Amino acid sequence: MRIEIAEAWDSLLLAQVIRGSVLITQSILIKYIILPSLIIVKNISRMLLFQFPEWSEDLTDWNREMHVKWTYNGVQLSETEFPKNWLTDGIQIKILFPFCLKPWHRFKLQPSHKDPMKKKKGQKNDFFFLTVWGMETELPFGSLRKRRSFFEPIFKELKK
Template sequence: MEDFPFPISDLMKLFFFNIRDWLGKKSEFEILDQQFQIKKNNQEDVIEFWENIPYAQKSRSVLLLAQSIFRRYIKLPLLIIAKNIGRILLRQSPEWYEDFQDWNREIYLKCNYNGLQFSKTEFPKNWLIEGFQIKILYPFHLKPWHRSKLRLSDRDRKQQDDFDSCFLTVLGMETEYPFGPPRKTPSFFEPIFKDIDYKV
């Protein structure tokens, strides 16, 4: 057998890397690494912003606590009431029970500054000085209507039972990770517009 100037495995690697570069595709690892770096940079920018403000952790902690109380006991119940009054005015059956059942499913966890879960009721030690996070399990999103359990497909049932969590921001928005950018939440009106388009 004739000897090659370098091993065949190196030839194959060179060939496949050239094809990958030619196609312009990145490996899954490279994409995940790139996304992680972007998240990390965003997170570091926000942390740096809060660290440059005097009494930042105290004010941020109080704002977070106020936002969680406002969201839980004022904003979401008012949205449920408005939606169901609208349904009554449109001569549709109200969904008080279903909406408040979804609302009761929402759980608020106090976490330390880095996002590690601590407790549902107790605050982390020195939370006012060091800061803390609020993690929401099964965050409530208002739906224009609830599908009947009988009509739910297996896929819809799975989506309904999927675990979801987020962190609360100082502005009352949801984010995927502590100090992250606000995430897109499901639109209340999107299913309505889809239904109108389907009927037209």
């Protein structure tokens, strides 16, 4: 399925120009407009509900998110570097440490002997690829990944 989608993009005239432009636009919208807006709304809502705002925790999590450019063929570049001829050859955007807005932060002391980069068995990746629809996928042109709902932890707490 992934190969057919990639081939469909390759067969269209100016497809890589359109796809690359849309990916860059999606990346900027998500990172610098949508996510900061959600942080503002969340923390103002917390203040209206007489709860302590979590500006610093949310901004720290948001600053960890990185949008790394990749060539269409899978060569990693950087957050700021663009591949040569990216408009005609194509581009991928991989989002590292994706920001997930939490209704509240719980402070847990982490034992110092644990390796924070080591993954637990069954743990999800700390990255995904951006699609032209602004969705996320674990592989370029792969199937869409379901994102955890902001309200999921709230409903879980209400059930207790």
